[in-house]
Amino acid sequence: MLETRRSGCPINLSLEVFGDKWSLLILRDMVFGGKRHFRELLRSEEGIASNILADRLKHLVELGMLTKTDDPTHKQKALYSLTEMSIELVPVFAQLGAWGRKWLPVTENLSIRAELLEKGGPALWERFMKELRAEHLGKGRPGPGPSVRAELQAAYERVAARNGRRASQ
């Protein structure tokens, strides 16, 4: 996990940050799943191993993609927060989700969020980012109306119920 800095190309440098099979999934679970604790993240859809999760979290904190603080409600709990750097990945997630939805064998349950994000366009992405800033950085108001994540979650629940919850979370 040493920083190689193979070249100064933006695509390459981005890949050196999250060009592995797990980092982006962790961020996905934090952004879209609202997960902020180690054990929550451990219960990912894909089943990440605890040593890999610990390693990636450490790495992401070092890179400035996450911050780690004590959870005031529990002396042993660590609270992970997004930073502006990772919040601004929302448009990347949106494009990636749209591409995956079009070309790969996604399940309906797990792609409904990507569909809504795609259809909402940049305006929705901005609303969502604003919410994440309020939640993770304590900056600004989350904006009026129901939260974007709650809407995405509700849509997922509807589809999952209709499909008999063949795929969880």
Place this chain on the structure above:
Amino acid sequence: MLETRRSGCPINLSLEVFGDKWSLLILRDMVFGGKRHFRELLRSEEGIASNILADRLKHLVELGMLTKTDDPTHKQKALYSLTEMSIELVPVFAQLGAWGRKWLPVTENLSIRAELLEKGGPALWERFMKELRAEHLGKGRPGPGPSVRAELQAAYERVAARNGRRASQ
């Protein structure tokens, strides 16, 4: 390189396609560098090893991201072409490049293309994709005026000349 299909989530499935350190760089060199032969791709900015390149090309062909044909001008040359699936990664590249340019220590030489792509917006991306279709799929006309890739390349040349070519290609 076995297909695990850990979950039907579009982000996860996308990562299973190019969630490694090299696949996306190969595609970048084909899309933005116009490279189509093995030995061209071997001379990447980051220095990919020949066995890794061979493995990734094979994998990308199997997944439908590339096609491989004989180059009529040389009996030994293989010609790699983008498919519609990989051409539609252009918006992903654009968002990823924009994010990397903002948050990572990119060099000016290698990020000028990302800057132009970002400023051009979806309209430019569409023009570029149309060109790639004409070039790689033989479908449709490339559209009037100078090619997007030539414009990006020219911008790179200007910056590289001004900077005394401290970083190559």
Place this chain on the structure above:
DNA sequence: CCGACTGCTTGCAATTCGCAAGCAGTTGTC
């Protein structure tokens, strides 16, 4: 006081990576 939960850590085997060298066939040049 006890069982469940907290964020990890440790071993260990299996896979993957990355470097260097090499190889059979093809092409252009003199």
Place this chain on the structure above:
DNA sequence: GACAACTGCTTGCGAATTGCAAGCAGTCGG
């Protein structure tokens, strides 16, 4: 027609990474 340069790979091999299972010290709620 000899020869060097180039074609897309392949092979070995040591090093790094991954993934699984188990465990651990401290904490919390009942």
